[in-house]
Amino acid sequence: MEANRHAPTKLLVLGAGRQQLALLDAARKRGLVVVAVDRDPSAPGFRLADRRALISFEDEPALHRLAEAERIDGVISPANDWSVGIAARVAHRLALPHPLDPKTAALAGSWLKQRERFAEADVPHDAWLGDGPEVTVQAFSLGGELHALSGPSGAAALAARAAAALGIREGPTSTRIRITARGPQVIELAARVGSPEEVEVVRVATGVDLNALALKGALGEPIEPVELPARPLAA
Template sequence: MDNSISEVPYVILIGGGVEACEGIRVARQMGLKLIVVDGDPHAPGFELADLSLSISTYDGQQLIRACRDLQQDGCKIIGVIAMCADVPVSVAAVAQALGLPGLSLESACWVADKLLMKQRLEAQGIPIPGYAAVKSVEDMGEQAALLGLPLVVKPVDSRGARGVLLIDEEAQFEWAYKVARDESPTGRVMVEEYLPGPQFSTETLVDKGQCYTVGFSDRNYEWLEKTRPHIIENGGDAPTALSPTERQQVVDTVEKAALALNIRSGVAKGDMVLTPRGPKVIEIAGRLSGGYFSTTQIPLATGVNFVEQAIRLALGETLQPSAVASKWQRGVAIRYLDLPPGRVSSVTGEKKAASLPGVEMLRLFVAPGDYVPQLGNHTQRPGFVIATAETKELAVSRAQRALAQIRIDYAQ
């Protein structure tokens, strides 16, 4: 071990994928020394790390052992945070073992398990959809009679919309149960009441029980009728179309939910819906969001460096109100590339699309030779663009125009 390892403190960043690199760069700009953890030995985040640990992000115990080995070699570790990775239990386990700030293990288990989360929120009086665990197709039929159709079926402990289905009729029950069960690492399935109304992504910083909901985006489900029964989101946009009163109602609800889950210091990512009876919580995650929301969209929309503030919380620092106050409200939109299934032969138009006015980020995840699958979850979306403008409407238009420049040809 290099003797220089003991000269400065280090921060553990769990997650080193492509999206995580945006947050890792923020940490580097803060002047921090970084230990990046990822199960992929070729994770791009390792190139930005001072130290790299090729360990599964889900294996908290192995990570604890590796961190203790580093400490024995003189490495001072002062914080841990997940970077665009849904691994709250790993983060909490490391934080507890090393005496670092962060979620308790109890809170981490609540936000990692959708059934435990719903049970806790219900017990705390937070408005949520009707729900139930189901252990068989017969159970699903019984719950459908109580909750009504359409019905949302989902794995208890998966992510990225894997196995999340909107079911309209009894003939789909057996298939839906199997799909959701197969996407659950523990083989557990639950159902939820389908709630009509606009949905929102929120991002809240919590400092000693004080909540700052900085991120607020209207979710876009214009693909729903095409991808159904799979529930696939086609991005989102800000500022919200809600009235100030409606927005505040959603914010109040998500902040109460975060505190009900005992998130007293850290991040609470909310999936919310505004029903005719008021806001309800679909899910709360105790981590930075994916989809470049926390890393890119919130700073563009508000001027707040959200990831920096989340890292400061992980270091045990107190947030300054001026640092989390929106500096502006700018139009921001993310939209995903819509492609039919097939084998790709060529991809053109990317440079032209990226050069258009307002285009802040363009990423394509397809190349010649790749096979584009039928969309079944969020990880299969083949590319996206993030655009900005003075208004939300113009940002959406710019995003759509950029995607229209992309030409994908298929092998015959």
């Protein structure tokens, strides 16, 4: 990637649907050259991209060839859990910076593997069909420390345990947790930013732009410790 040092920073975004619009817009406003892929030719996010490719996320070899040909500087999967692992593997093969290594991304992208790992690490997680309200903890990890930006304190602490159990030390997470009579229980963890609505709530309430942080993480740019609100925002 040496020859690409002085070229415009180029980001590969896996997905150009409605859920990816906010991140694509943030990337464009930053002046990044955006290469977006989606198998839907009418995907609305294509209008925000500099390059677009009709590729299915299931075609990992094609994604790798595209990334190599475009000489990308980073890759991100902002809304699809199952393509988080693909993004990590593409970055790994091209020796690009990425918040997740392929092994960690594989754990994070599989609900069954998550549950196995949570059981091994004694992380409460039997809440899929349980009673009680559900909250979502939006967070960003830096150097192994999870900075929770939403959710009550008990849920935020559990989200940190869940991320640690999966080996997540860097990048965004969105963790669904049910508050039960036995205490908070993890439903699932997504190693990505949350929905556009959740990201916007965090931005308005705390001033922290998770999309901006996710872009920096995908490009290997330095990130200062997140300035947290006095109390986490219930979500």
